[in-house]
Amino acid sequence: MRIVRHEARAAADRALHAALHRIVLAWWPILQQAVAAALAWWVARHVFEHDDPLFAPMAAIVALNTPRGERGTNAIRVVAGVVTGVLVGQAASTLLGRNYVGVAAAIFFALLITAAAGNARTTMAQAAVSAVIAVAMGGDAGLTRALDAVFGGAVALLFSQLLFPADPLRLLRRSESELLADLARALDLTSHSLRHDDRSSAFTLWQRLRPLYAAAAELSKACDMMVASAQRSPRRRNQRAPLQSELLSVAHLSLLGNSCLTLSRESQSVPPEHRREFAPAINEAAALLQMLASDPADPALRQLTVFSALDVVGQVPEEGPGRLKAAWESLRWVVHDLAIFAGAKPETAREALG
Incomplete structure (x- = not known):
């Protein structure tokens, strides 16, 4: 019984040590994500006067939530996916209406276009989500999301390429x-x-x-x-x-x-x-x-x-x-x-x- 308790205590110590090690490695990139998201929200809300700029901080978080060295590329992927999805969603809603047929067509063609361009899964996912929003919530919502994504992506590029570039x-x-x-x-x-x-x-x-x-x-x-x-x-x-x-x-x-x-x-x-x-x-x-x-x-x-x-x-x-x-x-x-x-x-x- 004493051996079991000793092994359990050792396993708990190893788990705690591993968790602390992960915190040491992660706290600085996480802080950057939080500040970048807040800055993207402030820019979209107070500079460009978007009433509810949810997508700007979300774009900044998604763009920076990747290993250092890939964050700039990921920011471009996010913006490219959102813009592609909005454009395809706008076309689908105009031609097919704001219904399940329009949603299905928008998702299909948004994914097909990004796949044909050889884009990463991040771009494809952002394109599909943006296409759904553009069809389901109408043109203004889609365009707002595209602009917010540009703001968030720009802030992410500022952080990843100029302020805190990877070494x-x-x-x-x-x-x-x-x-x-x-x-x-x-x-x-x-x-x-x-x-x-x-x-x-x-x-x-x-x-x-x-x-x-x-x-x-x-x-x-x-x-x-x-x-x-x-x-x-x-x-x-x-x-x-x-x-x-x-x-x-x-x-x-x-x-x-x-x-x-x-x-x-x-x-x-x-x-x-x-x-x-x-x-x-x-x-x-x-x-x-x-x-x-x-x-x-x-x-x-x-x-x-x-x-x-x-x-x-x-x-x-x-x-x-x-x-x-x-x-x-x-x-x-x-x-x-x-x-x-x-x-x-x-x-x-x-x-x-x-």
Whole structure:
């Protein structure tokens, strides 16, 4: 009973810690959304004299309620969707009347047009909702919504591109750090499954590995997003050159992710009598990944990672069964890719391959 209470208390502590961590990350973007929404409402109400400017703050909230680096694009999507939906809704109500046929036609063509233009789901949803409002509430309501969306979108662009633009390099390095930490945890779990020869640990390992494929893909997507963000924001254009340099490191990080996943798979085929002797080397690789995750941009930390990584493959045995050799070869590639990501010259990294 005491063990159950201890585990419950530990789980509650972890949940509280996770919630506090999410609050630390989210409070500043949320504050921006609240202030932007209030400003959009004030502009629509007092500058343009809209009696009930509900859609202006809503547009600002929807536009800014997306990861940093995408907020400017999302603002354009919201405005484009609203304007498209209003125009289609106006046409549908004029031709078919304000009835269920007009509503259905307006939704269909609003979604069809935005889909044909290759727009995102946000644009399509805004177009469909605006089309319904334009048909159901008449022309004035639709036009008011379109104007309010423009006001809200303009305020969102002001916040996202001029006042509080995303820092592409910082966000990219945070993504690097998160992926490195995830890879370190996966290798730790791999080592644990080898030391204890535990099927449940192996199952947990596979469960942990599956999201890493998606995480690596998300990092590639984040690269494209950060480049676009640096190009659009006047305050971040000076980061374009260092950002291009960092993108080369990200390419090597993607290769490192693949190498770690291959190592985790290969390690499960190591003969049972050799698993315990192979596990410490994986532990050391995991520790290096975790160390670098603390600050991927630190030159001193990168240099230390290179030297320490090459020491890991110095433990490779000269003899052993084929499966063990294959696992060691996978570890060699992890060390090679880690050294390249950390800034080693290609000829230095090739030392890891023997």
